[in-house]
Amino acid sequence: MIEFDNVTKQYDDGTVAIEDISFEVEEGTTTVLVGPSGCGKTTTMKLVNRLIEPTEGTVYFEGTDIEQKDEIELRRDVGYVIQEIGLFDHMTVRENVATVPKLKGWDDDRIRERVRELLELMDLPVEEYGDQHPTELSGGQRQRVGVARALAADPDVMLMDEPFGALDPITRAELQDEFLDIQAELDVTILFVTHSVEEALKMGDRIAIFDVGELVQYDTPQNVLENPKNDFVRDFIGQDRELKKLQVTPVRKVMYETNGERLPDVDPVAPSDTAQIALSRLLETDAGRLPVARDGEVVGVVEEADLRGTSDPTRGSI
Ligand SMILES: Nc1ncnc2c1ncn2[C@@H]1O[C@H](COP(=O)(O)OP(=O)(O)OP(=O)(O)O)[C@@H](O)[C@H]1O
Numbered sequence: 001m002i003e004f005d006n007v008t009k010q011y012d013d014g015t016v017a018i019e020d021i022s023f024e025v026e027e028g029t030t031t032v033l034v035g036p037s038g039c040g041k042t043t044t045m046k047l048v049n050r051l052i053e054p055t056e057g058t059v060y061f062e063g064t065d066i067e068q069k070d071e072i073e074l075r076r077d078v079g080y081v082i083q084e085i086g087l088f089d090h091m092t093v094r095e096n097v098a099t100v101p102k103l104k105g106w107d108d109d110r111i112r113e114r115v116r117e118l119l120e121l122m123d124l125p126v127e128e129y130g131d132q133h134p135t136e137l138s139g140g141q142r143q144r145v146g147v148a149r150a151l152a153a154d155p156d157v158m159l160m161d162e163p164f165g166a167l168d169p170i171t172r173a174e175l176q177d178e179f180l181d182i183q184a185e186l187d188v189t190i191l192f193v194t195h196s197v198e199e200a201l202k203m204g205d206r207i208a209i210f211d212v213g214e215l216v217q218y219d220t221p222q223n224v225l226e227n228p229k230n231d232f233v234r235d236f237i238g239q240d241r242e243l244k245k246l247q248v249t250p251v252r253k254v255m256y257e258t259n260g261e262r263l264p265d266v267d268p269v270a271p272s273d274t275a276q277i278a279l280s281r282l283l284e285t286d287a288g289r290l291p292v293a294r295d296g297e298v299v300g301v302v303e304e305a306d307l308r309g310t311s312d313p314t315r316g317s318i
Pocket residue numbers: 011012013015016017035036037038039040041042043044083
């Protein structure tokens with residue numbers, strides 16, 4: 001959906017922010033850009049909605065060179081949560097969230113309903129916060145308004161530059177979970193920037209790990225953890241790779257189908273639960289293996305060795 005093809009960006013003062021970057025963001029997935037401050041993450045985002053132009057190389061949007069696309073239309077179709085939040089202080093919260101739907105000419109009822117729904121989702125009920133101005137809100141609340149504003153017109157693509165950076169760890173985790181649900185529902189393509197490797201592993205279908213100006217590894221969270229490309233990546237991921245792997249591997253990736261055999265009579269886990277949750281359940285119950293159920297129906301079974309990633313790799317799993 002979005003493709004970077006050998007893209008270099010050099011700013012006017014000579015700074016080469018990114019050099020010869022290539023990667024592709026598939027439709028409906030979340031790609032997380034992660035790396036130290038100044039490594040070129042925001043630059044990469046800005047190239048996608050043409051706030052800046054590449055010095056060399058091409059950025060494609062649905063197969064078209066984005067320089068061929070209408071800038072204004074492009075920006076309306078791409079939701080952007082900028083790093084500095086960037087709310088309009090002279091407008092109310094309600095007006096901020098309604099900005100793009102208004103530009104797109106939605107009718108008033110539809111806009112009102114959408115604003116209500118999104119502010120509810122962000123835990124900022126419209127009755128209480130709708131008429132406030134951004135300056136009256138906390139940093140975390142402003143950040144949530146920024147996310148609501150970017151989501152407002154059902155964009156196909158969301159660019160999110162450290163959208164949860166100003167939140168406390170608990171609110172942050174809640175919003176991450178909320179966002180993963182939203183993404184599953186809306187099928188939106190997301191490019192997400194963070195400093196936090198934990199957030200990257202949790203949110204990303206793919207992770208792009210940057211060193212200064214350079215894309216070092218572009219891979220799934222599992223592969224980054226299992227096969228870090230070099231010492232930079234290894235250091236960046238840090239300790240506890242095994243634990244992190246359990247936290248980012250969903251049960252559905254390691255379960256296998258049953259042949260109608262009897263399963264232990266214990267509470268099942270869901271395919272979307274993490275291997276960490278399943279493993280702690282398994283150790284509590286002493287059952288040896290766990291049924292996996294979706295909507296009350298058993299869809300598979302999972303064993304300790306599968307969860308720990310130490311099972312026989314030649315055995316078929318689904
Ligand atoms: N407008 C500009 N003019 C000149 N240099 C710039 C400009 N914007 C960014 N840079 C430089 O380009 C490099 C990459 O900046 P960028 O903002 O993309 O980094 P980042 O990875 O988003 O960092 P952070 O994590 O701190 O937000 C930095 O060295 C920065 O100083």
